[in-house]
Amino acid sequence: MAASVLLVLAACMWSGAPLCSAARILPLNHRPIIGVLAQENLPDDSFARGSSYIAASYVKFLESAGARVVPVRINRTEDEYTKLFYSLNGLLLPGGDVDLQTSQFGRVTRIFYNLALRANDAGDYFPIWGTCQGFQQLSVLTAKKNLLTLTNTKAVALPLTLTPAAQSSRLFRGFPRDLLQSLSDENITPNFHSWSLSMQNYSRNAKLKRFYKVLSTNSDGEKEFISTMEAYRYPFYAVQWHPEKSPFEWIDKPGMVHTTSAIRTSFYTASFFVSEAMKSRHHFSSPAEEQKALIYNFSPIYRGVNAVFIQNYYFD
Numbered sequence: 001m002a003a004s005v006l007l008v009l010a011a012c013m014w015s016g017a018p019l020c021s022a023a024r025i026l027p028l029n030h031r032p033i034i035g036v037l038a039q040e041n042l043p044d045d046s047f048a049r050g051s052s053y054i055a056a057s058y059v060k061f062l063e064s065a066g067a068r069v070v071p072v073r074i075n076r077t078e079d080e081y082t083k084l085f086y087s088l089n090g091l092l093l094p095g096g097d098v099d100l101q102t103s104q105f106g107r108v109t110r111i112f113y114n115l116a117l118r119a120n121d122a123g124d125y126f127p128i129w130g131t132c133q134g135f136q137q138l139s140v141l142t143a144k145k146n147l148l149t150l151t152n153t154k155a156v157a158l159p160l161t162l163t164p165a166a167q168s169s170r171l172f173r174g175f176p177r178d179l180l181q182s183l184s185d186e187n188i189t190p191n192f193h194s195w196s197l198s199m200q201n202y203s204r205n206a207k208l209k210r211f212y213k214v215l216s217t218n219s220d221g222e223k224e225f226i227s228t229m230e231a232y233r234y235p236f237y238a239v240q241w242h243p244e245k246s247p248f249e250w251i252d253k254p255g256m257v258h259t260t261s262a263i264r265t266s267f268y269t270a271s272f273f274v275s276e277a278m279k280s281r282h283h284f285s286s287p288a289e290e291q292k293a294l295i296y297n298f299s300p301i302y303r304g305v306n307a308v309f310i311q312n313y314y315f316d
Contacts, residue, residue: 019120019233032089032277033290034062035072037112037134038315039096039105047303049314051075052104056300056311058094058131061244065270067277069295073315074104078111085115087293089280090127090273093134095192095242100133100140109134113141120234127235127276132193135229135238139197142211147202148195152220155255157187157262158241160216160227169215171230171237175268182261183216189227189241189265190255191218196225196240212238235276243269250305 036059038052045053052074059069070088072081091112098105116126130138140146160183166172172180182188199217202208216228218240227240246262284290291297300311 019235026279026281028275028278029089029280030066030278032067032274032280033070033087033284033294034067034090034092034274034277035070035084035088035112036062036092036094036295037072037105037108038074038313039094039098039133040074040103041314042097045312047301047312047314049301050316052315053312054295054315055094055244055309056313057244057248057309058092059295059300059313060248061266061270062092062274064247064267065274067274070293071295071298071313071315072108072112074108076108081108081111082115084293085112085119085126086282087284087289088126089282090129090277091116092273093128093130093137095132095134097133100137100146105133106137106140109137110141113138116236117234124281125235125276125279126282127237127273127280129273130236130238131244132240132242135240136193136195136197138236138238139208139212143205143207147197147205147208149198149201149223149225150194151196151198151223151225153191153193153196153218153225155253156191157255157257158189158191158218158227159184159186160189160241161218162216163214165213166215166228169213169230170235171228171269171272172215174272179261179264179268183265186259186261188246188257188259188262189218189239189243190245190257190262191227191241192245192255193240196220196223199224199226202226212236235279237273237276239269249308249310251308251310252306 041048212229218227
């Protein structure tokens with residue numbers, strides 16, 4: 001055991017990659033707490049209260065794989081976010097519909113993104129996951145510009161076109177072979193977005209190409225866009241599709257799929273990200289502070305079975 005640890009450390013010292021931090025060989029944290037970022041309320045949400053919301057499906061998604069959740073609320077100070085960063089074991093950026101560059105969602109993401117870069121560079125493991133809008137936000141932060149393009153992908157389930165890099169990727173290499181086959185062959189990844197990162201724009205941007213490895217693509221029939229990617233040197237992951245919707249959202253519209261393969265995909269995706277959060281050593285300053293922060297202190301509002309989000313948490 002000692003010899004294998006030394007070999008890993010030697011390899012990490014040679015590579016200098018943040019992913020080779022000591023957190024990868026320390027005992028796992030089996031009580032991970034992941035932050036889910038809130039965002040400004042939608043203007044047509046008649047159930048809205050306060051200034052922001054989190055769809056409950058993202059919370060259930062993480063809880064299904066063994067994590068607890070803390071809501072990361074908007075309109076807080078940078079010092080408050082810094083303190084919270086060192087209390088959390090990861091951050092999930094959900095889908096939604098806000099301005100990526102002027103919203104509070106964008107502001108808070110930028111703070112956590114920069115903190116995570118510095119922490120991982122110092123060997124302090126901290127993963128970030130972006131879904132749909134979260135994917136788009138990560139691309140904007142990395143490229144330092146908005147390179148998104150309109151696609152006809154508002155409500156459609158698609159198979160993934162996996163790239164050669166997918167098989168050996170951190171995200172997909174733990175998936176069962178039959179599930180990867182289902183992802184390639186079946187329409188099981190829900191897409192609910194109007195904006196995408198095209199392969200063309202990705203390929204033309206040196207910052208994105210250096211930072212992210214493309215794991216899957218899709219097409220709306222005219223434009224090829226990136227549907228899954230992971231960072232080369234950081235535990236950052238992004239999907240343009242919605243793994244949380246299949247088990248936890250029930251609106252009856254095109255793009256929603258509840259097959260066994262879709263449910264399995266959701267679980268394996270959540271399980272992967274939670275396993276990444278288990279490598280983080282961050283913790284709250286006290287049990288009381290931890291309990292005060294958890295989402296259990298809030299109650300989701302039922303918005304109806306035909307709502308885009310069946311349940312939302314709302315925050316001041």
